[in-house]
Amino acid sequence: MDNILNLTLDELKLWMKDNNEGQFRAKQIMEWIYKKHTFEFEAMTNVSKSLIFKLKDNFYIGLPQVKEIYVSKNDDTKKILLELNDGNLIEAVLMKYKHGNSICVSTQVGCRMGCKFCASTLNGMVRNLSSGEIISEILIGEKILGERISNVVLMGSGEPFDNFDNVMKFIEVVNAEYSLNIGQRHITVSTCGLVPKIKEFADKNTQITLAISLHAFSDEKRKQIMPIANKYSIKEILDSCDYYINKTKRRVTFEYSLVKDVNDSKEDAKSLAGLLKNMLCHVNLIPVNEVVENSFKRSSKKTIDEFESILKSYGIEVTVRREMGTDINAACGQLRRSYIESQDK
The missing domain is CATH 1.10.150.530 (DNA polymerase; domain 1)
Incomplete structure (x- = not known):
């Protein structure tokens, strides 16, 4: 069946x-x-x-079972731990904004990209999610909220472009009038930089927002925290982003997780600005989520503010991501991992 x-x-x-x-x-x-x-x-x-x-x-009708719901005391963010039909666990995060309800969905059980600041990759990848399993995260989210979800971010566990066909089918269905009718401009897909898939995605000529997990201005520094940098250089990634921009006429979002004493200096900010200053883009600064399995610490507010100011001085559009659900382990993979570990004890 x-x-x-x-x-x-x-x-x-x-x-x-x-x-x-x-x-x-x-x-x-x-x-x-x-x-x-x-x-x-x-x-x-x-x-x-x-x-x-x-x-x-x-x-x-394959809806996952809700295992746990954690509600932030700070901002009403809800993190949901879901069990799929085969017993695998995934996570989704529900966030309330003035512009509507948003959900961050997972696209894989685990992840094989190996980014050192991310908890979802610690146990590797188990399998891809089907398009219907990704959609089911939204259906469960709407059931929990009792309200419509109008914005979707494919930024949970997994690398969306490592599950390209299922992700594109999910987008087709979720955008359709007969289905949830979520507009393409209200969908964001995040990738760590799979260059061939960025170009393939550009050829689809959608109105979906493309977000690139960059996190460093140089290949040398990026290789320290993101293994994918050993396969695709920053130049190759930026070239593929130029291709996307020329195809879609839409700006690219660059995600930059600020890690104390790793990539958050004034020199880092100036170098990043020099790299991106002539591109149609937006930078989303993210105070890194601290994970017990690594030593990364988040930058101070003063450092984050200085980093933001330097980028703005170069004429680059930049925002600092509003931190949501920090008291409920809302970062990718943290809840799934802690739950599995608790069951093994």
């Missing part, structure tokens, strides 16, 4: 045709799931019993 959330409308229409059912039924089923949040075929009241039997024989 297949998870029906893995199907696009066209795929479900084809299944209906092959099973001697009206193709219009496909949209009805999709709307029950995505518009009415109905997750049992029997509850779909305008669907015939014979079709319901066929659906139950061939599909299930």
Whole structure:
């Protein structure tokens, strides 16, 4: 049996045709799931019993089980630990903003990129998530909130471009009118810099925001914290970003995690500014989330403010990410790892 959330409308229409059912039924089923949040075929009241039997024989509606929900006392951020059908654990983070509800979703169980400041990579990658499993994180999030989620960030556990096909299918479905109808401009995809996939993504010519986890201005420094830097140089990454900008006419966001005494000096700021000053881009400064498995410490507020000021003095658009959920281990992979360790004791 297949998870029906893995199907696009066209795929479900084809299944209906092959099973001697009206193709219009496909949209009805999709709307029950995505518009009415109905997750049992029997509850779909305008669907015939014979079709319901066929659906139950061939599909299930694959929502993960909520294992834990942690609510921040500081800002109402909610971190959800989810168990997939095969027992694997993933995380999603719900954040409330003035402009609407946002969710940060995972795209893989674990991650194989090996970035030293990230907890999700500590145990390596287990497997990719299907498009339907990624969508199910949003459905669960809306169920928990009782409200619509209007913004999606693919920045949780995993490297989205290491799961490219499933991520692109997820985007197709989540953006569709019959589904959650989340606009492309309200979706952000973050990558550590898989150059061929950045170019392939650019060729899709979407309106989705591309975010690059940069975190250093030089290859030498980047290699110290991001193994992917041994495969793709910063020049190659910036060239692929130029390709994306020329294709889509959209700016690129560069994420820069500030680590005390590693990449947060005034010289680092000036060098980064020199690297990016002529590019259509925006820099998102991120006070690093401290992980017990490494020695990285977050920069002081004074250092962060100075770093921001230097970038602005070069005419670069920059923001400091609002810290959310710091009291509930809201960084990628922290909750999953701590839960697994607690079960092993």
